[in-house]
Amino acid sequence: MYYAGMGKSVAEVTGIETIKTLVASLAMPDFTVDELARQADVSRRTVDTILRRYKQAFEKMSAPRHTGRGRPPVRWRLRPEHLDAVVAAVKSHQSALSKAGQAIGSSTPSSDRAEASMIMAAVAISRTSDDAEELAQLVVAARYSLAAAGFSADGLPLSGQPSQELAGKALLVAAVTDVVDACASNDQERIDEAQARAMPRVIEATEYLAASEWLPLAQRVVLAPGTVLSAPVLVGKDSVGYFNQLFPNLEAIATQDDVPAGFVRMSDTRVEPSLKSGPATFLLRSQSPACVVVSNQPDIPRPFTAAGALPVLPHGVPGFYGTATADALPVPGIFAGHAIGIAAAHAVTGIAAAHAVTGIAAAHAVTGIAHAVNWHACGLALPGSSGLSNFGGGATFVVGESAAFVANSPLDITSQTKSS
Amino acid sequence: MLPLNDVRRVHAALAHQLLGTWATCPKAQEAVHTELLTSNARTEESANVEDYLQLLSTRLRTAGAEQLVVDKLDDVAAEYQRVDNHIQYMFEKILALARECYELYASWTVSDVRLEVRSVTNRVYPDRENFGELGAVACVPPRQETDDPAIVKLTFIPSLLGPPSWASVPYLLCHEIVCHVNQAAPMSSDDAFGEGWMDMVALQLHDRWADQIFPWAPALARSAANRLSDTVLRRWTGMHKQDLDARAARSVGREAARSVGDMLGPFLGNSQDTSGLIQLSLQLNRATPTVAGRLAFVSKINSIESGLNLDPGLKAALLARLRLWLQGTAQAETILSFE
Numbered sequence: 001m002y003y004a005g006m007g008k009s010v011a012e013v014t015g016i017e018t019i020k021t022l023v024a025s026l027a028m029p030d031f032t033v034d035e036l037a038r039q040a041d042v043s044r045r046t047v048d049t050i051l052r053r054y055k056q057a058f059e060k061m062s063a064p065r066h067t068g069r070g071r072p073p074v075r076w077r078l079r080p081e082h083l084d085a086v087v088a089a090v091k092s093h094q095s096a097l098s099k100a101g102q103a104i105g106s107s108t109p110s111s112d113r114a115e116a117s118m119i120m121a122a123v124a125i126s127r128t129s130d131d132a133e134e135l136a137q138l139v140v141a142a143r144y145s146l147a148a149a150g151f152s153a154d155g156l157p158l159s160g161q162p163s164q165e166l167a168g169k170a171l172l173v174a175a176v177t178d179v180v181d182a183c184a185s186n187d188q189e190r191i192d193e194a195q196a197r198a199m200p201r202v203i204e205a206t207e208y209l210a211a212s213e214w215l216p217l218a219q220r221v222v223l224a225p226g227t228v229l230s231a232p233v234l235v236g237k238d239s240v241g242y243f244n245q246l247f248p249n250l251e252a253i254a255t256q257d258d259v260p261a262g263f264v265r266m267s268d269t270r271v272e273p274s275l276k277s278g279p280a281t282f283l284l285r286s287q288s289p290a291c292v293v294v295s296n297q298p299d300i301p302r303p304f305t306a307a308g309a310l311p312v313l314p315h316g317v318p319g320f321y322g323t324a325t326a327d328a329l330p331v332p333g334i335f336a337g338h339a340i341g342i343a344a345a346h347a348v349t350g351i352a353a354a355h356a357v358t359g360i361a362a363a364h365a366v367t368g369i370a371h372a373v374n375w376h377a378c379g380l381a382l383p384g385s386s387g388l389s390n391f392g393g394g395a396t397f398v399v400g401e402s403a404a405f406v407a408n409s410p411l412d413i414t415s416q417t418k419s420s
Numbered sequence: 421m422l423p424l425n426d427v428r429r430v431h432a433a434l435a436h437q438l439l440g441t442w443a444t445c446p447k448a449q450e451a452v453h454t455e456l457l458t459s460n461a462r463t464e465e466s467a468n469v470e471d472y473l474q475l476l477s478t479r480l481r482t483a484g485a486e487q488l489v490v491d492k493l494d495d496v497a498a499e500y501q502r503v504d505n506h507i508q509y510m511f512e513k514i515l516a517l518a519r520e521c522y523e524l525y526a527s528w529t530v531s532d533v534r535l536e537v538r539s540v541t542n543r544v545y546p547d548r549e550n551f552g553e554l555g556a557v558a559c560v561p562p563r564q565e566t567d568d569p570a571i572v573k574l575t576f577i578p579s580l581l582g583p584p585s586w587a588s589v590p591y592l593l594c595h596e597i598v599c600h601v602n603q604a605a606p607m608s609s610d611d612a613f614g615e616g617w618m619d620m621v622a623l624q625l626h627d628r629w630a631d632q633i634f635p636w637a638p639a640l641a642r643s644a645a646n647r648l649s650d651t652v653l654r655r656w657t658g659m660h661k662q663d664l665d666a667r668a669a670r671s672v673g674r675e676a677a678r679s680v681g682d683m684l685g686p687f688l689g690n691s692q693d694t695s696g697l698i699q700l701s702l703q704l705n706r707a708t709p710t711v712a713g714r715l716a717f718v719s720k721i722n723s724i725e726s727g728l729n730l731d732p733g734l735k736a737a738l739l740a741r742l743r744l745w746l747q748g749t750a751q752a753e754t755i756l757s758f759e
Contacts, residue, residue: 019732026739029687080747083740091733113675115655117722119668123610124715137712144719147730148672158730212661 015093015102017042021050022090030061030077054089057082108160114149118166121145121173125180126216135184142177146170153177165208168201172209175201176217179224188227195226196270203230203275203378222374225367229268231377232280234298237264239285246292246366260298281376283369294372422463422472428539428578430472431456433499435552435586436506437492439637442552442583444488449582451483453551456579460541473497504537506636510590511535511572513633518597521625526702526752532569533601539576546663547651552582553644554651558592560600562607570601583637584644590633591626591645598622598702604709609666613704613714616673621701623649624694676721677701683739687746700745703752717756734759 024040155174175198466472
């Protein structure tokens with residue numbers, strides 16, 4: 001059903017007043033012109049105009065027996081069969097106003113509601129699901145919770161001046177939501193864009209969020225199947241071509257920082273400028289076993305196990321590491337070491353044939369390396385950081401004196417605090 | 421050393437005996453609260469229930485409790501024999517009423533619901549209690565199979581089990597049975613619909629049923645329920661994330677329920693009439709199969725009712741769906757997907 005003049009001339013009465021009047025008419029079982037004007041906070045004249053313009057949608061109610069003096073005011077009601085059409089009219093006006101850049105009106109929610117809604121936005125987007133429909137609902141829940149907290153889907157305040165912490169959290173939650181939404185689309189470009197936007201928010205949030213709040217959100221970004229390297233990397237000069245094959249967006253950058261002899265400092269062109277400086281992560285190519293070591297040290301530990309290097313083994317973590325990969329490397333368990341991550345041998349050596357049989361594996365290797373670098377970018381694997389261990393559920397994530405990273409199940413944290 | 425469940429029975433018996441005098445005896449409130457909090461040392465010394473009861477009575481008599489309270493102490497021993505029956509009575513009564521309500525308005529699918537009562541020494545709530553409060557908590561663990569019996573676990577913390585805690589038992593049972601036993605979605609502590617929205621409905625039903633489910637002191641049951649329901653909404657800096665998330669979920673769920681209740685009010689002829697919201701909520705609780713769907717539903721409602729008024733189309737859509745449901749031309753589940 002479509003009403004003549006809908007979304008056009010009613011704007012002369014003002015689109016906002018039309019919307020207010022129609023919504024108010026939906027909220028009342030029946031009404032007089034005065035009652036509807038009061039409910040909608042518009043003039044009687046506006047109500048008269050709306051009732052005339054949408055006359056098909058409204059009907060006069062039969063007057064009850066009137067015993068007093070004068071004529072009783074006419075009572076109106078919405079015709080039940082026109083409910084959907086009135087909703088459509090409201091949406092049409094809303095859309096027209098939005099396109100014209102007109103604000104419909106806003107006010108700041110109470111701080112209690114804003115805080116509770118923000119917590120729920122984070123809760124929703126931290127949940128995981130294998131079901132596409134559920135995932136879509138979680139994205140919806142996060143975005144509407146942001147709105148209830150007074151923030152747009154971009155995480156910007158809709159009105160007022162929220163606290164710095166709430167504003168920061170809104171930006172983070174919005175960015176994480178975009179990543180989850182992009183992952184659901186399986187569109188690599190979208191995933192990479194969303195991840196590149198989200199990583200700075202994730203890193204900033206380490207300054208003001210407790211680890212228990214931060215980690216579930218950070219995981220959704222870092223463990224997304226993206227290919228963005230969010231920390232600068234140091235690559236051996238003889239491996240530049242190799243890593244450029246893996247990461248075509250890596251480019252050499254000039255820096256005043258000391259670069260070890262034989263290495264080139266590179267960064268991903270897609271990351272924000274703020275992430276192009278700061279501590280770099282070594283990307284090391286090992287020939288035997290054939291793999292990539294992501295480390296904070298320039299040397300490849302030999303042998304891996306003796307040196308304490310730890311393969312990245314993420315059962316349940318989306319991405320490159322599979323059981324076969326894990327089996328191919330010596331996996332002694334958890335011990336102190338200095339490799340942040342080792343991308344799997346089979347996958348990386350398959351680069352030449354990446355576009356054939358091992359295409360998926362190679363792509364996953366890239367993602368795996370990105371995971372390790374991105375965790376490093378979060379400061380979770382820096383030398384000298386205090387230990388983080390004893391994660392629940394059998395998950396292991398170790399940050400030791402010499403920085404090692406291993407994940408063999410989705411990370412979980414209960415009461416631990418993130419290392420400084 | 422007295423077994424913890426016996427300590428719980430003694431404290432429950434004392435609480436039951438003091439239901440009628442609690443509100444008007446401030447000295448006894450303080451004395452009982454202190455006695456309960458420090459009861460561990462004495463229960464370790466007591467050889468049996470009789471010894472402990474005797475010790476407890478003597479200490480309360482000498483602590484300056486009002487005569488009205490002292491007069492009740494002699495009856496605690498007899499009450500001790502009945503407290504488990506009282507719990508069973510509350511459980512069965514609430515279960516029957518909830519089932520009747522669900523069958524009237526929606527559906528009831530659980531064939532077997534059982535009660536398990538236990539006692540623990542550690543506090544469960546992170547909050548600071550008032551005299552005699554926060555001494556009971558309940559939950560319904562997830563069922564492995566749909567045919568498995570639903571278990572309502574009622575847990576007492578004897579050192580906090582004063583009359584207000586005892587009077588909050590029917591509310592705790594109402595919450596578990598109305599909100600969770602028959603819910604379609606999996607259990608989750610941050611399910612805003614199950615923990616917040618449905619809690620408000622459980623509280624409304626509790627208040628309606630209080631005369632039947634806690635006939636000994638229905639007014640105290642109502643006030644204890646309201647206090648406890650409000651307590652578990654409070655949040656503060658430094659609270660453990662799990663508690664913080666659960667309380668935020670309760671808070672936003674309740675807000676959403678209140679908003680929809682306000683929307684239904686004018687169509688029911690009386691804004692205080694909660695029957696429409698109760699009926700709709702029981703249907704929705706049976707119709708929402710996923711926590712994600714529930715979170716999306718609640719957050720949509722709160723986004724339009726947060727005072728931002730940014731999306732009148734969404735509000736219009738919700739109002740239209742509610743009207744169609746009220747007219748009987750649409751099922752409750754159609755409301756879930758309003759947009």
